[in-house]
Amino acid sequence: MKLYYSPGSCGLASQIALREVGQVFELIKVDFKTKQTIEGDYYKVTPKGFVPALKLDDGDILTEGAVILQWIADQNARYGLLPEFGTRERYTALEWLNFVASDLHKNMAVMFSSVIDGTTKQKFAQVNLINKFEYIDEKLTGRDYVLGNRFSIADAYLYNVLSWAPRVNLDISGYEHIQKFMARMETRPSVRASLEAEGLAAG
Numbered sequence: 599m600k601l602y603y604s605p606g607s608c609g610l611a612s613q614i615a616l617r618e619v620g621q622v623f624e625l626i627k628v629d630f631k632t633k634q635t636i637e638g639d640y641y642k643v644t645p646k647g648f649v650p651a652l653k654l655d656d657g658d659i660l661t662e663g664a665v666i667l668q669w670i671a672d673q674n675a676r677y678g679l680l681p682e683f684g685t686r687e688r689y690t691a692l693e694w695l696n697f698v699a700s701d702l703h704k705n706m707a708v709m710f711s712s713v714i715d716g717t718t719k720q721k722f723a724q725v726n727l728i729n730k731f732e733y734i735d736e737k738l739t740g741r742d743y744v745l746g747n748r749f750s751i752a753d754a755y756l757y758n759v760l761s762w763a764p765r766v767n768l769d770i771s772g773y774e775h776i777q778k779f780m781a782r783m784e785t786r787p788s789v790r791a792s793l794e795a796e797g798l799a800a801g
Contacts, residue, residue, distance in 0.1 A: 599623040600653040604630050605796040608663045609650030611758040615667050615751050617788035619674035664699045667751040679751045694744045694752035702730050703759050709766035738775035757783040
């Protein structure tokens with residue numbers, strides 16, 4: 599199994615999930631600018647050209663981070679990375695996955711754009727991101743993870759995207775419950791190992 603990634607990108611969540619279930623995998627680094635890997639043209643792996651992509655042992659390719667996370671959880675159900683099928687708790691976890699993917703991830707991605715000036719980015723963040731941080735901080739009040747005391751793949755994805763804030767000059771230090779969540783996540787061996795593998799520092 600191979601996980602195609604770029605350091606600090608949204609492939610971090612998939613890597614965390616793979617480590618949570620003890621899956622043996624190979625990390626293949628993708629150069630964002632050239633779309634090249636040590637294997638050659640990344641477009642031959644996925645014509646989308648985005649990370650992450652997960653190449654299964656049978657050669658099949660999975661793309662889209664939220665889907666890869668669900669696949670890992672469902673293929674390794676005994677680890678409980680998603681609640682059981684049909685339970686209300688499962689749909690709460692999926693609701694979080696979709697919120698992170700559609701509301702948080704996509705808006706944070708705008709902050710990395712090289713064609714938008716800094717002033718416009720800050721205005722964009724005020725309208726499209728600050729209210730998301732407020733919502734997350736409120737929901738994490740009194741909770742270790744988004745489902746309460748239970749870690750799930752939604753936490754891996756949320757941690758991944760929130761970790762981008764310092765890189766795009768967004769100060770989220772004032773959100774007490776987000777800060778506690780981030781610190782708690784960084785005590786997990788899977789998170790620390792994933793950060794180390796990508797050459798990133800915790801915190």
